[in-house]
Amino acid sequence: MSSGTASRFLKIVPNSRAPTSFRLPDPPSRPAQRRNLSCKAVRAPEYEVEEKKTYMDEQFWLERPAGPRTGFDRKVLDKAESAPPAELEDMNHFAMEVFDSQLIADFYVKVLGFNQVNRPRFPFDGAWLRGAGVFIHLILADPTVPRKSDNWKDLYDVDEPEPWYIRRAHHHAFAVKDMEAMEKRLKHFEIEYAKYIVPDTTAAQIFLYDPEGNGIELGSEYAQVAKSLEEKGLYNP
Template sequence: MNIQLLNHVAVHVADVKVSISFYRDILGLPQLPRPAFDFPGAWFRIGQTQEIHLIGNRTEAVHSHSRGTHFALQVDNIKAVETELKAKNATFTGPKQRPDGNWQIFIVDPDGHWIELCEIRNTI
């Protein structure tokens, strides 16, 4: 088996329209065309080839936390991200330096999914 890369992450959301506003307007991800599935959702591009797929009609509770289930998006400048999130009146924690010297901010989407925004300066 030769796994090449992570293609997409699927995130269950209760209200697709509210989540579109968060992922597009707060995180600044470009929205992609989506096939005509028989359930609501939206797709967003991350970087060159990776994606986040929102899947609508979530009815179960979300169990997410910075030290539990979450996903991380790498950014090039954590201070610029902090400035941009403040300008958008977004609620977030950090930036905080990790023990490996890299920096992270955590933000929570409208459904309670924790998202780490990280600047990687040091690799182990």
């Protein structure tokens, strides 16, 4: 990031606060639980609030613990029992940083059958996709974010990474109704993939890369995998 770009960020505003619309009200059905917690248990650490703007003039609020930045301390997880409740409802979307949003959108739409839907008028490029019961938000990589390389293949010490590498790495998994038809589809688009069978089942797994190296798993008979684990007393839904 150039010095001119960096100078556009606002300075710390000690007494600034994020808009109240960013903060969810306490659930009305839990006042008794809140009262039963001691003041010490619910007291949050001191936080610094920084009101800032990106180089694209987007306003945001950075909130972080006061004091020097030391990274995540796993000891804070010991406070889980006294933490306010977490009430996640479902998975709304997952996001992927991409360098060619139209190419990746076309891949997921034309190869995997997603639909592209409208998105808010963000000041940066991207695409929203819907399919398989989830949304994918493609976000154009920010050119001001310092990174060692823009080429995903630089993660590997080979010229052409093989798709089986992602079996034990980051990937997104989608259930497929007809694996044989999906394999024919992948071959139609001349896509390389690796195929596995889940141990003790006939459930198949396919692993592949999209054009920018995002890992994808396509699987069948996930219910059979769950049943196999249940029969062994290992299933805990």
